[in-house]
Amino acid sequence: MSKTIYEDELECECGGTMKPRLFNVEGFAVRGWQCEKCSRIDYSDDMNLVLTVKKFKKDGASLKLRSVGDTIVVTIPKEIRDALELKAGEDVKMYPLSKKKIMVEIEK
DSSP, X not given: OOOOGGGSOEEOTTSXXXXXXXXXXXXXXXXXXXXXXXXXXXXXXXXXXXXXXXXXXXXXXXXXXXXXXTEEEEOOOHHHHHHTTOOTTOOEEEEEEETTEEEEEEOO
């Protein structure tokens, strides 16, 4: 069985060896590497999810409701869609929490 890039050791700028590790960054599992010699950390692209969530968690994303036939549609901005790896046609569930708040859960 072949290894993925996330399982490979890398050479650090200090000359040490960076070992693959899983980090907990604000509650998210983020793959990356940490140098055994200088403790430097390099995060993988998983960090993009953390940064996107952090950006929109505070102020939210401004969206418009749109009509498609008899249905009202909410669009998801590309930045959020890419970070969450959402694809058209995926199943989601919506939970009304109050008259002004809903929760959408992606069923993956």
